[in-house]
Amino acid sequence: MGATTYGWLVLAFPLAGMLVISLGYRRLQAISPLAAGWVGTAAIFLAFLAALGALISLQGLAPAHRELSSSLWNYASTVGIDAQASILVDPLSVYMILVVTGISTLIHLYSVSYMEGDRGFARYFAYLNYFVFSMLLLVLAGNFLLLVVGWAFVGAASYLLISFWYRRTTATRAGIKAFVINVVGDVGLVLGTYFIFKHTHTLDLLRSFHATEAGAFGHGHNEGDLVAGCVLLLVAAFAKSAQVPLHTWLPDAMEGPTPVSSLIHAATMVTAGVYLIARMHTLFELAPAAQDVGAVVGAATLLIAGSIGLAQTDIKRVIAYSTMSQIGYMIMGVSVGAYAAGLFHLMTHAFFKALLFMAAGSVIGAMAGEQSLERMGGFRKALPFTYACFLIGGLALSGVPPFSGFFSKDDILLVTGERGGWHWALYGAGYLGALLTAVYTFRMIFRAFHGEPVAEARELQAGHPHHATAPSNPATGEQEDTDVGFPGEHHAIAERALPMRLAMGLLALGAIGAGLIQIPKLDFVIEDFLRPTFATSTLYEPHTRNGLLVLGLALGTVIGLLGIAIAYRVWVQRPGMAAAIRARTRPLYELFVHKWYFDELIDALVVRPAAAGGGFARHTFERLFVDETIVGGTTGLVRAGSAAVRAVQSGFVRYYAALLVLGVAGVGFYFLLQT
């Protein structure tokens, strides 16, 4: 079968899974309480196999021919818009679908244990399959139309999954916040598409890129419309990938179940922005101004998110900010031209971040739903497997060799340094961010697993997992129950659930070993694989200077270990040191704890004026203008007019006679005037 057939299969399996689960969940529940989970996992696994098939058949073609487009039907072609349902199978999309389906399979597996006992089990898997379908659609889209459709679907799936426990007010509010900010991105995407379409006159991606290269936007750099279109695409990327200033939804999105955070907000959805910039590289390279914007924003995000991570106390939020920071690396990477490096980091980050989230889910399970680091401690003996996974993920995240994160992060920074000029500032920011990453990652690990075991840990060591006496919202402490709409009463930990261990184990292997496929100067698996997509890029093949390479590798190792050492000293060796530092740097601490006041800023700049505008519209404008003037005025006029006309039909014969005579006199007068 051809690569495009595999491509359609990759899309078909998750869609089929979603339909089967959502339409037949009663049957499935009758078979077994976990049947929906297995069906969902199987669907994604089949999609993964199909992705492998696509890979194999694509590699069977000559490199120059590895861009295949296939259209299923013609949606609409009018007024010069060619809207087809078409997918594009080329190295980049195959790479992405492999990552997405691979990680998704493991997360589905994990979820089967994690969500066991939840009243919304089948709904969860239907949503998750829908999400995977949307993400695959986004990545496989062959024209702007399907790209926008996939983009929007992914946003919808994210909303559904964040507010999965829909009776929790914090969860629904977080879902709405995520959706609204994503819509800002959607607007950017559609407007960007318009600007590009205006010149290339086609929605098809390949044709659009060919037209751009052939000069559809003129022959210089930084043409106005192109820059505008690229900046709007960047807005979309920033919203979806949680970059500053559209990032405020990501920490709140941790209200969703942990596997959701692991899949959507670590490995797949938030990488859609990176994919977008990489896919549109032809356009971006002709608009260096937009590239610079992307690079600066990526660098800023990685620093800001890193600093906030130092002060967070919710274990999932720490990991969320680390996601934001790492995505900043990726965005910075693909904006300076390090496409292979950025996408490589995407893959390795998917492995270790998903692993970290899964491990965090295990710890939260042991704490019976509690997520605050301040209540955790000393789980080393009670959760050994989870601890090992956390360590592996943390080392990979901190960029310690030979774990995968080291190679991918250094690859990005290497290419950034190669660009030279003002990019050295980004280079420095990248390594500073790496230091911060190591510090807050190991802060989290040391606080959760070292020190005196807390009550829950002691209970677990004795053999009984802790159960909360009364279920409550971990953030606000509100009372809940375990019926549908709230988490179930079952809390899973990795040590007791085989599916979780299996998934985490496979991811740990990936986190350890995935870096070995792209060691600088040694093997270039990713770079070679992706080359056909970036064949026309001018930035793809940097010439690496050996000196810089050695500097980068050494610096990366040193910084990673230094960060771990700092964290060890502050949080393990000298327990009071953290509080002392906090007291001395109070204003800085306040800034970090309040997340750089972005939420308050957006509230003041956007939310309040919008609410005020809405209030004005409702109470003043609508009431006065629409109700009273337009509606009331029209009806009043009609009423007055009809009252006036009604007076004519009074029934007085003499009045009618008078009107007659008046009429005759009038007509006669007119004719007299004529003559």
Added chain:
Amino acid sequence: MSIAWYLAVSAIVFALGAVGVMVRRNPLVVLLCLELMLNGANLALVAFSRMWGNGDGQILALIVMTVAACEVCIGLGMIVAIYRRHLPIDVDELRELQG
């Protein structure tokens, strides 16, 4: 007298009849004023017939008289019927269509 004088008289009679229709409240008198208007028209017709020298105007005047007779018959019949139902004989009162 020249025909113009007859036409002037006809105009005066017609106008007087119109005023009467508008002003009087007794339906009988209103009908009488209608007759006045018809007569004014008749006079004009006959005058023009004399002017042209053929009988067309006179024939039309005869037909007008016939029609006036019919109309009077029906109108008076209605007034009698109204009177029989004890309704006021006043066009201002009789302004709603009933039953």
Added chain:
Amino acid sequence: MSSVFFFLAAIGVITGAVGVVMLRDPFYSVLALVAHLVSLAVLFLLLRAQFVAAVQVVVYAGAVMVLYVFVVAYVGGEGDAIAQRLRRPGAAVASGGPVASGLRLGGAVLGAALLVELLIALLGTGLETINGYGAGFSTAAGEAHTFGTPAYIGNLLLTRFLLAFEIASFLLLIAAVGGVVLARRRGGLGEQDGSELTPLDLLRPLDTGTTAEAVGAGRHQR
């Protein structure tokens, strides 16, 4: 000589007309109309329309006005003099409403306007023929002396205007039947007191129905 007759007849016509409009008692109005009709017949004679003049007296003044006299005698009714109404517009009518009360003056004004227009139209246009005394009579054999005679009219009626003649006779028949139907007594002697059942009453009770109820027809019944 004919001018004298013309003026006398014209004065009679106009006086009669004014009397019809202005006299209070409807009976006097009828009599004024009779005078008007007779004067009009004289005018017709002056215009050499003998037959029409005769018909005017016999049919109009003789039959139609007699019918009027009978009805006025039966029905009667009151009327106010127009002059009184113009002087006291508010007191005369209780239920005429604002529209009706304004008509007394307005009606006079409108009528005057109509008159002025007609006069301008008829006299002011510069038609020359109306300044004449009428066309000369044709010199066909016998016709010069037959203009306006019954034979002349009859000839015309039965040749050129036959259709109009027949239709007019139909109209008379219909009007006669209609008049009888309208004015007959229903169910013998005795006033209509509202207890009479008509087919419509079987479907709904008497004095009901939107307008009837709203106005309260019952209160007009004596």
